[in-house]
Amino acid sequence: MPDRPRTYKTEGVILRRRNIGEADSIFTVFSEDLGKFDAIAKGVRKARSHMRGHLEPLTRSRFLIAQGRSLDVFTQAETIAPYRAVREDLDRSAEAIYCAELVDRLTGERQEHSDVYRLLLDELDALEAGHALHVTRLFEVRLLSILGFELQVEGCAACGGRLAEQDHLLAPAAGGLVCPACRGGSGGGRLISPRGIKVLRFARDASMEQFAGLRIDPELGRELHLALADVIRAVLEREVNAGRFVDQVARLPASRSLTGEHVQ
Amino acid sequence: MADAPGMPEPISRLIEAFHRLPGIGPKSAQRLSYHVLRMPEDQAAALATAIMDVKRRIVLCSICMNITETDPCRYCQDSRRDRTVVCVVEQALDILAMERTGFRGLYHVLHGVLNPMDGIGPEEIRVRELVERLKSGEVKEIIMATNPSLEGEATAMYVQRLVGPAGVRVTRLARGLPSGADLEYTDDVTLARAIEGRQEI
Numbered sequence: 001m002p003d004r005p006r007t008y009k010t011e012g013v014i015l016r017r018r019n020i021g022e023a024d025s026i027f028t029v030f031s032e033d034l035g036k037f038d039a040i041a042k043g044v045r046k047a048r049s050h051m052r053g054h055l056e057p058l059t060r061s062r063f064l065i066a067q068g069r070s071l072d073v074f075t076q077a078e079t080i081a082p083y084r085a086v087r088e089d090l091d092r093s094a095e096a097i098y099c100a101e102l103v104d105r106l107t108g109e110r111q112e113h114s115d116v117y118r119l120l121l122d123e124l125d126a127l128e129a130g131h132a133l134h135v136t137r138l139f140e141v142r143l144l145s146i147l148g149f150e151l152q153v154e155g156c157a158a159c160g161g162r163l164a165e166q167d168h169l170l171a172p173a174a175g176g177l178v179c180p181a182c183r184g185g186s187g188g189g190r191l192i193s194p195r196g197i198k199v200l201r202f203a204r205d206a207s208m209e210q211f212a213g214l215r216i217d218p219e220l221g222r223e224l225h226l227a228l229a230d231v232i233r234a235v236l237e238r239e240v241n242a243g244r245f246v247d248q249v250a251r252l253p254a255s256r257s258l259t260g261e262h263v264q
Numbered sequence: 265m266a267d268a269p270g271m272p273e274p275i276s277r278l279i280e281a282f283h284r285l286p287g288i289g290p291k292s293a294q295r296l297s298y299h300v301l302r303m304p305e306d307q308a309a310a311l312a313t314a315i316m317d318v319k320r321r322i323v324l325c326s327i328c329m330n331i332t333e334t335d336p337c338r339y340c341q342d343s344r345r346d347r348t349v350v351c352v353v354e355q356a357l358d359i360l361a362m363e364r365t366g367f368r369g370l371y372h373v374l375h376g377v378l379n380p381m382d383g384i385g386p387e388e389i390r391v392r393e394l395v396e397r398l399k400s401g402e403v404k405e406i407i408m409a410t411n412p413s414l415e416g417e418a419t420a421m422y423v424q425r426l427v428g429p430a431g432v433r434v435t436r437l438a439r440g441l442p443s444g445a446d447l448e449y450t451d452d453v454t455l456a457r458a459i460e461g462r463q464e465i
Contacts, residue, residue, distance in 0.1 A: 016381055021286075021287050022287070047442045047444075048442070048444060048445070050446065050449035051449075052451070053450065053451025053452075053453060053454050054451050056413060056414055056451070056453075057413075057414045058414055059451075079451050079452050082451065082452045082453045084452075084453050084456065087414055087417055087418075087453075088417070088421075089421075090418060090421040090422060090425060093414070093417070093418050093421070094380065094418075097380045097381060097414075097418075098380070100381070101380070101381045104381070241380060241381055241382065241383040242380040242381050244380075244383070244385060245378070245380035245385055246380075248385055248386060249422070249425075252422070252425040252426060253425065253426070253428070253429045
């Protein structure tokens with residue numbers, strides 16, 4: 001290839017790693033200015049690799065990358081934030097891995113989304129700071145909204161009518177809450193309590209910190225977790241693998257019970 | 265590529281078979297196949313037998329899940345070993361590395377690590393067998409020797425949470441600088457742990 005070698009700099013979060021051959025790995029990065037892309041790190045699994053620790057999944061790093069013929073190649077990497085507290089706590093790791101998988105599955109290759117990047121950093125920062133695990137609910141609501149799947153939680157998603165203060169169905173097919181009259185043709189969903197609806201509305205524009213400060217009891221946490229998981233499953237038309245892991249971790253002894261997940 | 269016109273069927277089948285191996289591309293597969301074709305027959309037969317023996321004679325140790333010809337494996341049978349300490353590793357090859365250190369306890373091979381994004385959960389690796397093993401009460405300590413990666417750490421923490429209440433001591437291999445490392449290139453987490461784990465000289 002007569003093409004001149006070109007390099008570029010960017011910063012991003014490592015979403016995942018796939019090992020290739022003897023010592024190489026391909027990393028999926030979500031970058032501030034380039035969106036999601038794959039690049040290969042040669043020899044990164046050797047003990048003396050200079051880049052190894054800077055390319056761990058869930059690390060925020062700065063990269064120097066050389067354009068390759070098919071895959072771009074990492075030439076330098078330096079950690080900005082290692083998110084150590086996240087990776088040393090199983091519950092926080094599980095939440096972070098889940099969010100990374102959502103970003104990976106919901107965004108397209110090389111589509112710039114600095115707002116998604118910002119949101120991902122907010123989530124990781126919140127988990128690192130030790131905030132309540134329910135911050136992931138805000139992450140889900142906002143990610144859906146940025147990517148064009150905004151939940152309709154103000155009026156009925158089917159008829160636009162006002163929603164009385166009572167339980168309402170969150171119907172993934174309708175894209176939001178539906179009033180009792182529209183329930184029949186909504187394709188099913190999960191009932192959300194008035195408190196749950198308030199939390200969903202608050203999640204639309206609250207800051208991570210404000211949202212983390214909400215008192216969400218186990219029952220409400222579970223209600224919102226399951227309802228949003230339904231919506232995401234409908235959007236992706238598949239399960240989120242790491243979602244299963246979050247639930248498995250929640251069932252472990254010496255942890256929150258299953259009903260107690262995502263609670264302060 | 266294997267079905268090039270005029271290629272005798274046995275060769276194209278061998279090329280196909282080599283091509284399925286990790287790290288073997290279409291060209292390497294062709295080269296290996298033609299090499300086998302030119303081999304003396306006894307060499308080729310030895311290769312074929314070796315492959316079949318691996319499949320037929322190797323089993324998993326019913327105690328530690330190590331790959332072995334005898335069940336229990338030689339480590340589990342060895343009465344001179346410390347039976348109160350179990351070193352938990354990702355793959356059977358890691359046992360060889362641990363043996364070189366002079367460690368003389370028992371092992372448990374997980375055959376993988378948790379990889380939540382790829383759907384590898386606790387049911388996909390040999391965690392349940394480890395928990396079963398602890399029920400006899402003989403084991404007092406588990407050394408988690410999974411890799412110091414996101415997945416390895418998650419696996420170690422998962423096992424710790426799972427067996428912690430059973431009163432077994434769960435430890436983790438120390439993390440720090442490998443021999444021959446450069447401080448300036450070392451990542452923050454490794455360096456921070458190296459400082460925490462510093463030792464008087």
